[in-house]
Amino acid sequence: xxxxxxxxxxxxxxxxxxxxxxxxxxxxxxxxxxxxxxxxxxxxxxxxxxxxxxxxxxxxxxxxxxxxxxxxxxxxxxxxxxxxxxxxxxxxxxxxxxxxxxxxxxxxxxxxxxxxxxxxxxxxxxxxxxxxxxxxxxxxxxxxxxxxxxxxxxxxxxxxxxxxxxxxxxxxxxxxxxxxxxxxxxxxxxxxxxxxxxxxxxxxxxxxxxxxxxxxxxxxxxxxxxxxxxxxxxxxxxxxxxxxxxxxxxxxxxxxxxxxxxxxxxxxxxxxxxxxxxxxxxxxxxxxxxxxxxxxxxxxxxxxxxxxxxxxxxxxxxxxxxxxx
Amino acid sequence: xxxxxxxxxxxxxxxxxxxxxxxxxxxxxxxxxxxxxxxxxxxxxxxxxxxxxxxxxxxxxxxxxxxxxxxxxxxxxxxxxxxxxxxxxxxxxxxxxxxxxxxxxxxxxxxxxxxxxxxxxxxxxxxxxxxxxxxxxxxxxxxxxxxxxxxxxxxxxxxxxxxxxxxxxxxxxxxxxxxxxxxxxxxxxxxxxxxxxxxxxxxxxxxxxxxxxxxxxxxxxxxxxxxxxxxxxxxxxxxxxxxxxxxxxxxxxxxxxxxxxxxxxxxxxxxxxxxxxxxxxxxxxxxxxxxxxxxxxxxxxxxxxxxxxxxxxxxxxxxxxxxxx
Numbered sequence: 001x002x003x004x005x006x007x008x009x010x011x012x013x014x015x016x017x018x019x020x021x022x023x024x025x026x027x028x029x030x031x032x033x034x035x036x037x038x039x040x041x042x043x044x045x046x047x048x049x050x051x052x053x054x055x056x057x058x059x060x061x062x063x064x065x066x067x068x069x070x071x072x073x074x075x076x077x078x079x080x081x082x083x084x085x086x087x088x089x090x091x092x093x094x095x096x097x098x099x100x101x102x103x104x105x106x107x108x109x110x111x112x113x114x115x116x117x118x119x120x121x122x123x124x125x126x127x128x129x130x131x132x133x134x135x136x137x138x139x140x141x142x143x144x145x146x147x148x149x150x151x152x153x154x155x156x157x158x159x160x161x162x163x164x165x166x167x168x169x170x171x172x173x174x175x176x177x178x179x180x181x182x183x184x185x186x187x188x189x190x191x192x193x194x195x196x197x198x199x200x201x202x203x204x205x206x207x208x209x210x211x212x213x214x215x216x217x218x219x220x221x222x223x224x225x226x227x228x229x230x231x232x233x234x235x236x237x238x239x240x241x242x243x244x245x246x247x248x249x250x251x252x253x254x255x256x257x258x259x260x261x262x263x264x265x266x267x268x269x270x271x272x273x274x275x276x277x278x279x280x281x282x283x284x285x286x287x288x289x290x291x292x293x294x295x296x297x298x299x300x301x302x303x304x305x306x307x308x309x310x311x312x313x314x315x316x317x318x319x320x321x322x323x324x325x
Numbered sequence: 326x327x328x329x330x331x332x333x334x335x336x337x338x339x340x341x342x343x344x345x346x347x348x349x350x351x352x353x354x355x356x357x358x359x360x361x362x363x364x365x366x367x368x369x370x371x372x373x374x375x376x377x378x379x380x381x382x383x384x385x386x387x388x389x390x391x392x393x394x395x396x397x398x399x400x401x402x403x404x405x406x407x408x409x410x411x412x413x414x415x416x417x418x419x420x421x422x423x424x425x426x427x428x429x430x431x432x433x434x435x436x437x438x439x440x441x442x443x444x445x446x447x448x449x450x451x452x453x454x455x456x457x458x459x460x461x462x463x464x465x466x467x468x469x470x471x472x473x474x475x476x477x478x479x480x481x482x483x484x485x486x487x488x489x490x491x492x493x494x495x496x497x498x499x500x501x502x503x504x505x506x507x508x509x510x511x512x513x514x515x516x517x518x519x520x521x522x523x524x525x526x527x528x529x530x531x532x533x534x535x536x537x538x539x540x541x542x543x544x545x546x547x548x549x550x551x552x553x554x555x556x557x558x559x560x561x562x563x564x565x566x567x568x569x570x571x572x573x574x575x576x577x578x579x580x581x582x583x584x585x586x587x588x589x590x591x592x593x594x595x596x597x598x599x600x601x602x603x604x605x606x607x608x609x610x611x612x613x614x615x616x617x618x619x620x621x622x623x624x625x626x627x628x629x630x631x632x633x634x635x636x637x638x639x640x641x642x643x644x645x646x647x648x649x650x
Binding site: 033036040044047063129133136155189208268269270272278280281284288297299301305306307309311312313314315316317318 | 358361362365366371372434454458461593594595597598600601603604605606607608609610612613622623625626629630631632634635636638640641643644647
């Protein structure tokens with residue numbers, strides 16, 4: 001594989017080259033990993049940055065429709081949009097290769113949009129590490145906005161927040177006065193809460209839900225990285241496209257303020273350190289994947305479960321083996 | 326330190342020797358770790374087993390009073406009781422050395438009881454690893470029952486369940502019909518739900534709470550490791566000591582059934598394998614604690630945050646360094 005050539009094609013925004021590069025970073029082969037690292041190093045020199053938007057929402061809130069409408073609005077403004085996913089359920093089932101594209105039919109056919117489903121790996125950590133690199137590839141290809149979507153299950157949001165510049169939570173109008181069981185930790189990550197389906201019969205319920213969340217956000221501790229009025233709850237309709245322009249305007253206001261006040265840079269620096277730590281732990285633990293080590297682990301597990309060796313002593317045995325191999 | 330002598334004194338149930346051995350397993354010094362491993366290996370040969378009871382309950386449910394009353398009831402029957410703690414908050418503050426003993430004044434002065442506060446380490450994983458070894462030391466010293474208490478915050482319960490043979494959840498009577506926000510995951514771990522304070526004015530509320538939980542338990546999926554009627558909700562009063570004998574009888578019924586049906590042995594074997602995995606990961610990651618490596622990590626973190634090296638490439642640099650050191 002010619003990394004210089006692939007790099008040039010990505011910088012020229014060839015979508016096939018981008019897709020191929022993402023496949024490369026997702027590969028679990030050691031030689032592919034070396035190539036992926038070299039490619040990412042080369043592309044980092046171009047120093048291109050997109051606005052990275054994390055978007056979370058449980059199934060049923062209309063996430064795909066929102067991404068399609070929002071993405072088409074952005075491409076209509078001449079912006080280039082990439083959509084990536086961190087989907088732990090798809091990771092479990094081995095990934096749905098076509099699922100994400102068929103859900104967003106119009107956006108998928110837009111020449112200024114690029115849609116890529118979640119990498120199919122067994123661990124959320126692995127999915128997130130590779131998605132972060134896919135985001136970097138999209139930035140190098142000149143995409144202006146990268147949307148990283150995930151399902152509202154907790155840990156994947158934390159990972160997506162460590163990839164993105166801002167985090168939006170998409171909700172459906174709720175019946176009662178309950179806050180739909182949104183976990184506090186996820187609320188605390190949100191920069192924007194978007195109450196979707198604010199159209200037709202749902203509009204009054206959406207207004208009520210929006211007002212409930214606005215109240216809840218006001219009760220939360222002020223974060224240094226927020227200008228006055230943020231985090232913010234607002235209504236949108238992916239169906240009628242009402243509110244989408246305003247949502248985008250709010251994202252820009254927030255982003256401009258954070259850039260001007262140093263938070264954009266400091267957040268990206270913090271995130272880079274976070275991923276360095278993640279990569280380091282992962283690479284270190286990957287040493288246990290060696291087949292000979294695995295065989296010894298299986299043998300020692302048996303002894304440990306028979307109580308003929310303590311867990312700590314068994315661990316020391318493996319560590320000593322790693323030292324002398 | 327003479328491990329053979331210390332081992333003999335522990336087997337003779339000298340409390341000072343036991344306390345000293347627990348301090349040894351809690352030490353973070355590498356030479357102490359080697360001694361601790363040698364001691365645990367020696368003591369494992371005695372193959373003594375206690376009934377390990379995990380006990381969780383949020384502050385205010387009367388956990389200390391319950392442990393004192395329950396412990397005194399057991400010692401009055403001629404049983405030897407050890408009380409250990411996995412307390413993530415104490416881990417955060419550096420540990421309260423006398424706290425646990427002063428809370429359980431009568432039990433602490435009982436010659437057949439041994440009380441030890443939570444080890445003061447920064448990570449829950451470290452606290453739990455060392456507590457598991459302290460439990461093994463108490464078993465070698467001939468304690469019949471080892472109570473491992475923790476506060477109801479989620480992850481520490483999972484750790485305690487991986488140490489114990491059975492898991493009891495202590496609750497206070499609730500006002501309404503709400504299930505006190507007990508997390509589903511914790512409910513699913515419980516073998517016994519003990520509604521405390523079933524005395525005086527609280528008795529009707531305790532009966533209602535007990536019945537609510539009994540209903541919730543019936544709705545849960547049947548677990549293979551449970552005999553008919555388990556998991557079970559029951560009322561106790563740590564104050565009047567009502568229900569404590571019955572709670573103990575239920576624990577014995579459950580334990581006898583599990584022993585007879587192979588679940589005691591298989592659970593201990595599973596737990597040993599779990600802790601082998603934990604020890605192995607911890608020991609491997611501990612290689613990054615070397616001062617020279619830490620210095621290089623700090624340097625690379627700076628470069629990573631300046632975007633002059635990618636996180637994956639920085640991680641590869643450290644890994645290569647570990648290989649050649």
